[in-house]
Amino acid sequence: MTTSPLILLAAGGTGGHLFPAEALGVELMRRGLRVRLATDARALRYSGLFSKDMIDVVPSATVRGRTPWSLAYTGITLAVGTGVALNLMRRLKPAAVVGFGGYPTLPPLLAAKLFGIPGLIHDANAVLGRANRFLAGRVSAIATSLPGVLDRDPELAAKATTVGTPMRPAILAAAVVKFVSPEANGPLRLLVIGGSQGARVMADIVPPAIEMLDPSIWGRLILTQQVREEDMARVRAVYDRLKINAELAPFFSDLPARLASSQLVVSRSGAGTVAELGAIGRPSILVPLPGAIDQDQFANAGVLAQANGALRIPQVEFTPERLAAELSALAADPARLTAMAAGARTVGRLDAAERMADLVMKVAKI
Missing domain, CATH: 3.40.50.2000 (Glycogen Phosphorylase B;)
Structure with missing residues (x-):
């Protein structure tokens, strides 16, 4: 045989x-x-x-x-x-x-x-x-x-x-899910991920940025955020005080499905993340990991940014004030989120x- x-x-x-x-x-x-x-x-x-x-x-x-x-x-x-x-x-x-x-x-x-x-x-x-x-x-x-x-x-x-x-089968399955644009003043599903090297900066910047938003947006948010165990208490305290609908965890085993259900993603721009955002077609705010010798994450984020599928913010510019401004603008413009989702999808190869x-x-x- x-x-x-x-x-x-x-x-x-x-x-x-x-x-x-x-x-x-x-x-x-x-x-x-x-x-x-x-x-x-x-x-x-x-x-x-x-x-x-x-x-x-x-x-x-x-x-x-x-x-x-x-x-x-x-x-x-x-x-x-x-x-x-x-x-x-x-x-x-x-x-x-x-x-x-x-x-x-x-x-x-x-x-x-x-x-x-x-x-x-x-x-x-x-x-x-x-x-x-x-x-x-x-x-x-x-x-x-x-x-x-x-x-x-x-x-x-x-x-x-x-x-x-x-793409692994879970991503291909998630790619079938069509992007649903948020309705004006309706729920906004925000996913914040950072990987093992990026979760700390998200814990430092995202909660104070959320706090700077107009209170009318707080009630709209359905927030999912990857948070390291050592940062969990302080991040949770902010969201509880603001009464944000937030799910926090160090790791999400069903991340492809969560990407598919999101309407905006804040993330690092590792190659896998960028490819999955393109395959599923979701708008994002990308913060490249600084200090890399070949600046690969900066270049990766640039691919989605050039396709109008993402906003690329270098970490030195990733402040609570900057993030709050971008989140406010996107929350008020569902049509822009829809256009960004379509732009991201042009990068994906299923x-x-x-x-x-x-x-x-x-x-x-x-």
Whole structure:
């Protein structure tokens, strides 16, 4: 009995990398292929497509500093990871290895290169991430979520295909839900999310901004906000005092459905968030994470802003006064929210998983 070809997916152990890998895995399995995931130990907490018996943990490390010790530690860890990945290639003999970004993709894709196994990378950001930038010249094909990512590098652009960001089934289901414009003086559903690195600034800025709004808006708000446990009491105190209808939690397992039911989103602009806002088509106020070397979140937010689907506010300008002004203007202009939802939707690609799977099968010659 001949077994079907295996595609090894490699991704960093965060949702921004794992969710697109999961979406591609679902599509490849639908086509009769086998899939496994090579990642770091963080992904063992993951409860999506990949069960623990489908996951191979490969040691890796991120460059977190420029000291000799930090660089040596990262180099040694990646070398050990590459050795583990070489054994993985011998054992699994994948038809192709597909990387979704993050330093945990380096060992599997470098091992694939040494074995002559076709390699692909996918980048969801508007600028190529550091790990993918290192790998770009060593793989057979590059898939991007957004057009123009490699326009300044003709050699890499020649092997690049814009496919979008593969969307997990929950997002595809949420994308079917049409945007409902708020009625004048009717309820306004506001969703505030920030991810692990962004929830603190939302806790610092959003409550005082809400307090600055006209009291007539307080009664309209149906607010859902991601809040870290250590910030919960102070955020809750503000909303209770203002009698805001607010649901607060450190994490929402049903975030796609909450995105679909929202009428305005305030968020960081990670690649996954921007792609999901585009796929579902929801207006947003985006606050890029500052300090990133390649300013990827700033560029990501710019894509939605250029499509008139979002307002981009740099964090230095993200004050309670600025946010209150923007919220007041949008609450008074439902037609603008509707137009922003339509603008965001023009960025979304719901067939990205199918397009990515087509590219994988082409490169793997399946």
